[in-house]
Amino acid sequence: MRSSRTIDLSTGLFVLLGLAAILFLVSQITNREFSLGTDSYRVTAQFGNVGGLKAGAPVSMAGVTIGRVESISYDMKLFKAVAVLRIDKRYGQIPNDSDASILTAGLLGGQYVGISPGGSDEVLKDGDRIELVQDAIVLENLISKYLFSQADKRAEDAGSAKESAP
Amino acid sequence: MSGLGGELLASLRAALERLGAMARFSGRLLMLTPSGFLRFRLVVEQIYNAGALSLVIIMTCGLFVGMVLGLQGFDLLQRFGSEDSLGTAAALSLLKELGPVVTALLFAGRAGTALASEIGLMRATDQLSALEIMAVDPMQRIVLPRFLGGLLSMPLLTAIFIAIGLFGVQLVGVQFLGVDQGQFWSQMRGAVELGDVREGLVKGLVFGAACSLIAVHEGYNAAPTAEGVGLATTRTVVISAVTTLVLDYILTALML
Amino acid sequence: MDRSQQPENTLETVPDPLPAHSTATVNEAHRTHAGADADTSRAAVRLRDVHYRVDGRPVLRGLDIDIGAGAITAIMGPSGTGKTTVLRLITGQIFADSGVVEVEGRDVAQLDRDALYAMRRRMGMLFQNGALLTDLNVFENVAFPLREHTRLPDRLIRTIVLTKLHAVGLRGAVDLLPQQLSGGMARRVALARAIVMDPQILIYDEPFAGLDPISMGVVMRLIRSLNDALGVTSIVVTHDVQEVSQIADACYILSEGRVAAFGSPVELAAHPSPMVHQFVAGLADGPVPFHYPATDYRADLLGLTTPA
Numbered sequence: 001m002r003s004s005r006t007i008d009l010s011t012g013l014f015v016l017l018g019l020a021a022i023l024f025l026v027s028q029i030t031n032r033e034f035s036l037g038t039d040s041y042r043v044t045a046q047f048g049n050v051g052g053l054k055a056g057a058p059v060s061m062a063g064v065t066i067g068r069v070e071s072i073s074y075d076m077k078l079f080k081a082v083a084v085l086r087i088d089k090r091y092g093q094i095p096n097d098s099d100a101s102i103l104t105a106g107l108l109g110g111q112y113v114g115i116s117p118g119g120s121d122e123v124l125k126d127g128d129r130i131e132l133v134q135d136a137i138v139l140e141n142l143i144s145k146y147l148f149s150q151a152d153k154r155a156e157d158a159g160s161a162k163e164s165a166p
Numbered sequence: 167m168s169g170l171g172g173e174l175l176a177s178l179r180a181a182l183e184r185l186g187a188m189a190r191f192s193g194r195l196l197m198l199t200p201s202g203f204l205r206f207r208l209v210v211e212q213i214y215n216a217g218a219l220s221l222v223i224i225m226t227c228g229l230f231v232g233m234v235l236g237l238q239g240f241d242l243l244q245r246f247g248s249e250d251s252l253g254t255a256a257a258l259s260l261l262k263e264l265g266p267v268v269t270a271l272l273f274a275g276r277a278g279t280a281l282a283s284e285i286g287l288m289r290a291t292d293q294l295s296a297l298e299i300m301a302v303d304p305m306q307r308i309v310l311p312r313f314l315g316g317l318l319s320m321p322l323l324t325a326i327f328i329a330i331g332l333f334g335v336q337l338v339g340v341q342f343l344g345v346d347q348g349q350f351w352s353q354m355r356g357a358v359e360l361g362d363v364r365e366g367l368v369k370g371l372v373f374g375a376a377c378s379l380i381a382v383h384e385g386y387n388a389a390p391t392a393e394g395v396g397l398a399t400t401r402t403v404v405i406s407a408v409t410t411l412v413l414d415y416i417l418t419a420l421m422l
Numbered sequence: 423m424d425r426s427q428q429p430e431n432t433l434e435t436v437p438d439p440l441p442a443h444s445t446a447t448v449n450e451a452h453r454t455h456a457g458a459d460a461d462t463s464r465a466a467v468r469l470r471d472v473h474y475r476v477d478g479r480p481v482l483r484g485l486d487i488d489i490g491a492g493a494i495t496a497i498m499g500p501s502g503t504g505k506t507t508v509l510r511l512i513t514g515q516i517f518a519d520s521g522v523v524e525v526e527g528r529d530v531a532q533l534d535r536d537a538l539y540a541m542r543r544r545m546g547m548l549f550q551n552g553a554l555l556t557d558l559n560v561f562e563n564v565a566f567p568l569r570e571h572t573r574l575p576d577r578l579i580r581t582i583v584l585t586k587l588h589a590v591g592l593r594g595a596v597d598l599l600p601q602q603l604s605g606g607m608a609r610r611v612a613l614a615r616a617i618v619m620d621p622q623i624l625i626y627d628e629p630f631a632g633l634d635p636i637s638m639g640v641v642m643r644l645i646r647s648l649n650d651a652l653g654v655t656s657i658v659v660t661h662d663v664q665e666v667s668q669i670a671d672a673c674y675i676l677s678e679g680r681v682a683a684f685g686s687p688v689e690l691a692a693h694p695s696p697m698v699h700q701f702v703a704g705l706a707d708g709p710v711p712f713h714y715p716a717t718d719y720r721a722d723l724l725g726l727t728t729p730a
Contacts, residue, residue: 010214011214014218014221021330025325291556300567
């Protein structure tokens with residue numbers, strides 16, 4: 001058995017190395033941009049379709065994260081999805097006619113809530129509701145819309161072709 | 167036909183008995199844990215035994231796993247034109263799965279077998295009996311410090327593995343294959359959350375507890391012969407590996 | 423040890439019952455023993471009608487043993503008769519299926535954990551292979567019980583450890599590791615460790631096994647002189663009849679889970695039972711047969727019997 005001094009030294013170094021590794025992982029590779037301070041306020045938004053939006057998704061304005069989606073639930077009376085957004089108090093001057101849209105980060109990325117500012121003088125306060133919303137884009141609806149519009153267009157062309165035929 | 171069924175039943179029963187014995191063993195060990203920190207010197211020695219002595223193998227394997235991940239990840243992402251996401255992909259897979267699982271398997275192979283054979287040898291040479299006769303509880307003096315040493319070492323080893331692994335990914339991706347360094351790290355930072363790090367470390371801790379427990383249990387209950395010790399060592403590796411992978415699934419399902 | 427030297431502890435003032443060139447007959451040795459008192463009314467250890475099975479196979483079937491206080495009692499018998507089982511019953515490592523095991527008047531099976539540990543602190547046991555802790559050197563091994571159970575200052579621990587090591591003749595080996603000791607030396611260090619807490623009962627599990635004649639002589643002498651100097655009760659489990667007969671006060675011979683014979687070594691040497699006689703004299707054939715049960719020899723050779 002090595003002398004206890006060597007053991008202590010080696011163990012100490014090992015533990016130090018381990019803690020340093022943990023520190024590295026925690027600080028260097030995680031998303032440090034935004035952590036919700038204790039000062040935050042809540043607003044709600046009602047969507048016809050939240051698509052793939054999940055609780056914990058970021059809420060951003062002009063691409064900068066200002067808050068997080070706290071929870072998403074379905075209201076049986078309104079028949080809409082209600083999202084509760086928690087926004088940092090630092091960003092407490094959002095006009096109350098801003099609109100909230102569900103956007104997708106990148107081509108295959110996760111979904112988030114983007115807020116585009118309106119022009120009102122009044123600002124959103126804790127508990128307010130964002131009136132203007134844009135639902136998430138659901139790919140199937142998009143495709144069927146396109147197909148229908150194509151079918152309509154062809155019908156029109158056929159119709160007009162018939163009319164113009166002598 | 168009934169002979170096969172009877173054998174199956176018998177081995178099932180034996181497995182259940184073993185599980186029960188192990189549960190009692192673990193219960194006893196857990197109850198003793200607070201007192202383990204009173205003799206901290208012993209625990210320190212065991213952290214050295216299980217942790218510091220495993221450093222070389224963990225760091226080496228971490229580096230190479232990272233490098234392979236860099237190669238494979240780059241090749242895969244390149245097909246979609248997303249090489250810049252290499253950092254993200256590698257960090258997440260290392261943090262959440264590769265890191266804890268591979269570290270646990272290596273730990274079981276190096277430290278687990280050392281623990282099992284040490285204790286098994288003590289069993290075979292009557293040292294454990296001698297301790298009992300000298301009115302010293304071998305569970306407290308021999309088994310507990312080793313269990314705690316392994317338990318405390320594992321999360322540290324996991325973190326080191328992941329960190330070195332990331333370095334390996336970076337080495338291959340950025341230095342060798344030309345991924346943009348800035349993109350590598352910034353994409354990673356954007357996608358990796360504190361929760362992911364927590365997930366990896368929690369897994370490391372749980373795997374550490376499981377593998378250490380299995381190792382000391384096998385050693386303690388080894389048959390007091392040379393073959394008994396060898397068998398205990400083999401069983402430690404096998405049972406640790408299976409348990410780690412099963413726990414991995416359970417933990418992942420719980421934490422996602 | 424040079425007997426003309428000034429003795430440093432009381433052990434060397436005990437008259438040596440085994441003079442250098444020992445031609446002492448068993449009789450003579452028996453008579454010169456101090457404390458040769460197999461007085462069973464003061465039994466230190468008592469086993470009554472003890473039954474014990476291992477995996478359904480009975481190992482002990484109704485064993486009655488009385489170990490007299492202050493004397494050396496030997497427990498002998500062919501291999502596998504459960505001698506080591508008896509020891510483990512006495513130390514409380516296992517418990518009898520039925521029957522009573524009493525140590526110093528208390529039923530071992532009834533003791534709770536703390537009482538059991540307290541009882542064990544009054545015992546010292548020497549294992550067959552020494553069972554020294556491999557990561558401690560000789561000094562630390564002998565000091566181990568002191569460090570675990572007492573709060574004595576280092577100075578005092580050092581004194582005690584060196585005294586005990588001197589008694590077994592290994593004071594100079596303090597810094598060696600168990601791996602560096604020969605078998606005999608390891609056993610002597612283990613003996614020093616067994617006596618370091620001044621126990622009341624000393625148990626020896628096959629103390630002579632695998633030793634060369636010199637080491638064997640040393641161990642024999644130590645068992646006897648320690649027993650007399652410390653006034654302890656010694657229990658020796660062995661099957662070395664010649665060796666133990668020279669130092670034991672009383673002997674038990676076990677066979678098939680029961681006591682086959684009991685008495686002083688002299689009495690056993692003249693015992694009428696053929697089984698005892700075979701054992702004591704070391705005869706190849708007798709009640710314990712030479713041949714493992716087999717079919718008729720001639721028929722087997724001529725191929726007249728089909729293999730089992």
